Amino acid sequence: MPTKTRLAEIYLRFLQLRETLRGLPSLPPLDPLEERILTWIAKASLEQAQISVRGMMARKEFGSPATVHSRLKSMRKKGWIMLADTDDARRKQIELTHAALLYFDQLSDCMVQAAQDG
Numbered sequence: 491m492p493t494k495t496r497l498a499e500i501y502l503r504f505l506q507l508r509e510t511l512r513g514l515p516s517l518p519p520l521d522p523l524e525e526r527i528l529t530w531i532a533k534a535s536l537e538q539a540q541i542s543v544r545g546m547m548a549r550k551e552f553g554s555p556a557t558v559h560s561r562l563k564s565m566r567k568k569g570w571i572m573l574a575d576t577d578d579a580r581r582k583q584i585e586l587t588h589a590a591l592l593y594f595d596q597l598s599d600c601m602v603q604a605a606q607d608g
Contacts, residue, residue, distance in 0.1 A: 500604050507600035517589050518568040524561050527552055528570055531584055532594060541584045543573065 520528060527546070534541050543562060547555040562584065565571045570590045573582040586594075 503604035503607055504601050507604055508597060511596050517570055517593065523552065524565050527561055532586060535586055543582045543584060546584060
């Protein structure tokens with residue numbers, strides 16, 4: 491089993507590798523709140539949960555409904571998320587774009603590389 495120091499080194503290497511992704515010309519960068527929202531959406535998607543705009547706006551941990559709505563709008567404009575129609579035309583479902591899924595693939599590659607380099 492790796493020592494705690496070795497685990498810390500692996501994590502720090504991962505952070506370095508992750509920073510290189512931010513320099514790649516893929517999607518525009520997210521602010522810290524948008525990153526938290528994206529992570530939450532990704533986790534919910536992994537659990538195959540349906541995420542509506544209204545449902546996200548009700549989540550108090552991300553701020554006021556207006557703040558969440560503006561961040562979702564920004565993330566959509568930047569290409570991280572898309573809105574899909576549902577049976578109810580008034581409700582839109584939030585989904586990750588193909589580019590966002592590729593970003594998570596790249597993050598996964600960074601984790602694997604950091605663990606292998608150690």
